[in-house]
Amino acid sequence: MMLINGVSKNHIEITDRGFQYGDGLFETIEVRDGKAVCLERHLERLSLGCQRLYIPFPGKEILSFEASQLCTKQARAVLKIIVTRGSGGRGYRQPEVINTTRVLSLHPYPDYPETFQKQGVVTRFCDTRLGINPGLAGIKHLNRLEQILARAEWSEPEIQEGLMLDVNEYVIEGTMTNLFYIKNNKLYTSVLDQSGVAGIMRGIIITIAANSGVPVQEHRYYKDELLSADEVLVCNSIIGIWPVRQIATARFPVGLMTKNLQLQLDSFIKEALNNNEE
Amino acid sequence: MMLINGVSKNHIEITDRGFQYGDGLFETIEVRDGKAVCLERHLERLSLGCQRLYIPFPGKEILSFEASQLCTKQARAVLKIIVTRGSGGRGYRQPEVINTTRVLSLHPYPDYPETFQKQGVVTRFCDTRLGINPGLAGIKHLNRLEQILARAEWSEPEIQEGLMLDVNEYVIEGTMTNLFYIKNNKLYTSVLDQSGVAGIMRGIIITIAANSGVPVQEHRYYKDELLSADEVLVCNSIIGIWPVRQIATARFPVGLMTKNLQLQLDSFIKEALNNNEE
Numbered sequence: 001m002m003l004i005n006g007v008s009k010n011h012i013e014i015t016d017r018g019f020q021y022g023d024g025l026f027e028t029i030e031v032r033d034g035k036a037v038c039l040e041r042h043l044e045r046l047s048l049g050c051q052r053l054y055i056p057f058p059g060k061e062i063l064s065f066e067a068s069q070l071c072t073k074q075a076r077a078v079l080k081i082i083v084t085r086g087s088g089g090r091g092y093r094q095p096e097v098i099n100t101t102r103v104l105s106l107h108p109y110p111d112y113p114e115t116f117q118k119q120g121v122v123t124r125f126c127d128t129r130l131g132i133n134p135g136l137a138g139i140k141h142l143n144r145l146e147q148i149l150a151r152a153e154w155s156e157p158e159i160q161e162g163l164m165l166d167v168n169e170y171v172i173e174g175t176m177t178n179l180f181y182i183k184n185n186k187l188y189t190s191v192l193d194q195s196g197v198a199g200i201m202r203g204i205i206i207t208i209a210a211n212s213g214v215p216v217q218e219h220r221y222y223k224d225e226l227l228s229a230d231e232v233l234v235c236n237s238i239i240g241i242w243p244v245r246q247i248a249t250a251r252f253p254v255g256l257m258t259k260n261l262q263l264q265l266d267s268f269i270k271e272a273l274n275n276n277e278e
Numbered sequence: 279m280m281l282i283n284g285v286s287k288n289h290i291e292i293t294d295r296g297f298q299y300g301d302g303l304f305e306t307i308e309v310r311d312g313k314a315v316c317l318e319r320h321l322e323r324l325s326l327g328c329q330r331l332y333i334p335f336p337g338k339e340i341l342s343f344e345a346s347q348l349c350t351k352q353a354r355a356v357l358k359i360i361v362t363r364g365s366g367g368r369g370y371r372q373p374e375v376i377n378t379t380r381v382l383s384l385h386p387y388p389d390y391p392e393t394f395q396k397q398g399v400v401t402r403f404c405d406t407r408l409g410i411n412p413g414l415a416g417i418k419h420l421n422r423l424e425q426i427l428a429r430a431e432w433s434e435p436e437i438q439e440g441l442m443l444d445v446n447e448y449v450i451e452g453t454m455t456n457l458f459y460i461k462n463n464k465l466y467t468s469v470l471d472q473s474g475v476a477g478i479m480r481g482i483i484i485t486i487a488a489n490s491g492v493p494v495q496e497h498r499y500y501k502d503e504l505l506s507a508d509e510v511l512v513c514n515s516i517i518g519i520w521p522v523r524q525i526a527t528a529r530f531p532v533g534l535m536t537k538n539l540q541l542q543l544d545s546f547i548k549e550a551l552n553n554n555e556e
Contacts, residue, residue, distance in 0.1 A: 002292060011289040012297060014280060014381055019290060020360075021422035022300025028368075053423065054430055080368060082298075085426075090306075090358065090385045092422060092429040092453055103292055107368045131473075132445045133409030135427055143421035144299035144370060145331065148363075149413055151370040152332055167410045175370055195409075 001106040003066050016101055018084030021092070022142040024101075025049040025084075029067075030238055031077040031106070035273055036067045037237070041200050046083060049139040054094070055085050058102045066104050078107040078238060084142070112239065117262065120245030120254045121160035123234070125223070126150040126175065130166040130195040138198040150175045161234055163226075163247065166195045170220045177236045178202035181229035182257045186215045188229075201235040201265070208264045214257070231255035240265055279384040281344050294379055296362030299370070300420040302379075303327040303362075307345075308516055309355040309384070313551055314345045315515070319478050324361060327417040332372070333363050336380045344382050356385040356516060362420070390517065395540065398523030398532045399438035401512070403501070404428040404453065408444040408473040416476040428453045439512055441504075441525065444473050448498045455514045456480035459507035460535045464493045466507075479513040479543070486542045492535070509533035518543055 002010050017023035027046050030037040043060045050057040063081060071079060082103040088095035128150035136143065150162050161174040172190050173179050178199040180189045187209045192198045209216050226232065232244035232252050241262045243254040280288050295301035305324050308315040321338045328335040341359060349357060360381040366373035406428040414421065428440050439452040450468050451457050456477040458467045465487045470476045487494050504510065510522035510530050519540045521532040 004292070010292050012292055014282070014288050014290055014383065016297070017426075019294070019297040020304075020420070021426060022420055023423065023426055026298075053427070078368065090356065092425040094426065094430055105292065128413055129411070131409035131411030131414070133407070133424065134445070135406055136409070136423055141423055142298070142300055143423045145301065145414055145419055145421045146411065147370040148295075148299060148301055148372065149331070152372055167412070 001070055003070060003104045005102055006062075006066060012101065012103070013087050015087040015089075016084055017086065017088050018082065018101060018142055020088075022144070023053075023085045024055065024082060024142045025053065026140055026142060027081045028237055029079040029081070030109070031071045031074045031079050032273060034072045034074055036071050036079050037269055038200055038204070038272055039064060039067060041203070042081070042237070045140065045198070045200060046081065049141065050083060052135075052139050053085075053141065055083065056098055056100055058083060058100055063102065063104070066102070070104055070106050074106065076109040078109055080105050080107060082142070110238065116160060116242050117240070118254070120243035120252070121234070122158055122246040123161045123163055123174070123244050124154060124159050124248055126153050126162040126164050128153060128164065130164050130172050132167055132194045134194055137195050138192045140197050147175045160242070161244075165223065169222060171223055171226050172196045174234045177234035177239070177242075179226075180205065180233050180235070181226055182231040182233075182255065183229050185257065186217060187257070188217050188219065188221065191218045191220055199235065200237050201240065204268060205235060205241070205261060205265065208268055209261065212260075212264060231258045233258050233261070240269075279348055281348060281382045283380055284340075284344060290379065290381070291365050293365040293367075294362055295364065295366050295372075296360065296379060296420055298366075300422070301331075301363045302333065302360060302420045303331065304418055304420060305359045306515055307357040307359070308387075309349045309352045309357050310551060312350045312352055314349050314357050315547055316478055316482070316550055317342060317345060319481070320359070320515070323418065323476070323478060324359065327419065328361060330413075330417050331363075331419065333361065334376055334378055336361060336378055341380065341382070344380070348382055348384050352384065354387040356387055358383050358385060360420070388516065394438060394520050395518065396532070398521035398530070399512070400436055400524040401439045401441055401452070401522050402432060402437050402526055404431050404440040404442050406431060406442065408442050408450050410445055410472045412472055415473050416470045418475050425453045438520070439522075443501065447500060449501055449504050450474045452512045455512035455517070455520075457504075458483065458511050458513070459504055460509040460511075460533065461507050463535065464495060465535070466495050466497065466499065469496045469498055477513065478515050479518065482546060483513060483519070483539060483543065486546055487539065490538075490542065509536045511536050511539070518547075
């Protein structure tokens with residue numbers, strides 16, 4: 001199921017700058033019980049991304065309306081929203097009048113086994129490095145070749161995620177997740193002002209940790225620091241939190257703090273769905 | 279005029295990874311007297327780009343055939359070739375079977391005034407920095423948000439090009455051109471192993487300069503070095519060589535070496551067209 005500027009179809013003009021240059025943004029959202037989870041937060045990030053790229057934001061009302069059209073009656077699914085700068089002539093210069101393209105599409109919810117949430121996942125370090133680019137850091141734009149090259153590095157089904165460093169060797173995130181570690185009851189994650197995507201779940205985890213009295217620090221750190229952690233976890237809007245039980249050959253326990261964060265995140269999302277505020 | 283996998287149409291599946299992630303490559307080629315100029319070199323670069331991104335190269339034969347279908351009878355035009363990883367499910371992981379998408383499209387030749395070639399152009403320095411990314415450096419991939427942000431920085435019609443530095447402040451290239459400078463009869467240009475696109479005209483200019491006894495050096499250099507140059511020029515496959523007569527407030531002459539390179543490049547291209555080897 002797919003809506004392009006409100007119309008049900010499955011193709012796009014070749015001239016769309018999303019296709020020509022990756023000139024746009026996207027959001028990936030869990031659908032549960034007919035509702036897009038934390039939709040308000042996703043649309044807020046999309047709006048900020050549009051500001052950063054000078055793309056006119058299509059508006060929360062129209063996107064919420066179209067999202068609800070697609071999501072109603074879906075027990076569980078994934079909603080993807082793409083916004084591009086629309087069609088334009090050849091060349092990088094943006095058209096004088098920008099008619100954005102918005103694409104909303106539904107996808108099956110991935111059938112990850114429950115053990116990933118409970119017993120954790122196995123990860124590896126990727127060789128592909130994230131480039132340094134303050135102008136694009138943090139936003140979820142359509143230029144995703146770094147993640148594609150990183151994800152192409154392994155095909156072993158027992159490895160669920162690849163962890164990425166930037167060109168300065170700082171640990172940043174997973175190919176499709178944000179990364180946290182716990183050391184001496186404190187929660188750490190990377191600063192995302194040079195590269196990376198500032199995930200919605202990442203933001204919520206920082207908030208609920210701080211609210212429950214867990215000190216949270218965003219900072220720059222190297223591999224060694226991650227490998228000396230007490231607990232490690234990855235997160236995104238589809239998986240929630242997965243404990244990391246292995247990075248390459250290093251093993252980690254599924255610890256109490258990670259389990260607590262999972263419980264609190266579950267409650268947060270259920271409350272958001274009930275209040276319909278998110 | 280447009281061919282998508284050999285079929286005349288103007289739209290693409292939403293699921294195409296070119297649209298979803300900028301997962302592909304492109305070439306922009308001058309068409310003159312019914313022929314794509316230096317097509318062989320463009321296809322060679324496209325093939326190398328495909329190798330770098332693990333995209334199966336569609337093959338020189340089919341691309342040449344489709345290019346000639348479009349270009350015949352065109353006195354002057356621009357041919358754009360896009361190759362993407364084709365359609366795939368949600369997620370960065372590439373599909374197990376890759377059916378690439380190839381798009382060939384014709385565009386009007388831009389009506390730049392002849393003065394740009396003869397008296398040179400005015401340029402500026404862009405604030406947007408090129409990220410450092412060895413994995414993507416040199417190839418002409420579809421992740422072009424950096425160029426779009428840089429090109430959005432100015433709208434003055436008297437400025438024809440913006441020059442870009444990388445995040446380490448090295449001078450790299452123009453938004454749509456490669457950049458050379460001349461100092462004491464020697465030709466200099468940037469190393470493109472960390473960022474930038476290794477242009478076809480750039481490669482030809484390096485060859486013809488070296489063949490005519492002009493020393494050529496690819497190296498890393500800062501703004502100050504560029505501003506102390508004797509002559510400056512930008513190049514790409516559509517414009518050939520434009521002398522740079524101004525960078526911000528600094529002025530440069532249209533010097534003898536630049537004029538010589540223009541003449542030699544013209545001969546090179548005419549010969550290539552006649553021999554049909556390129």
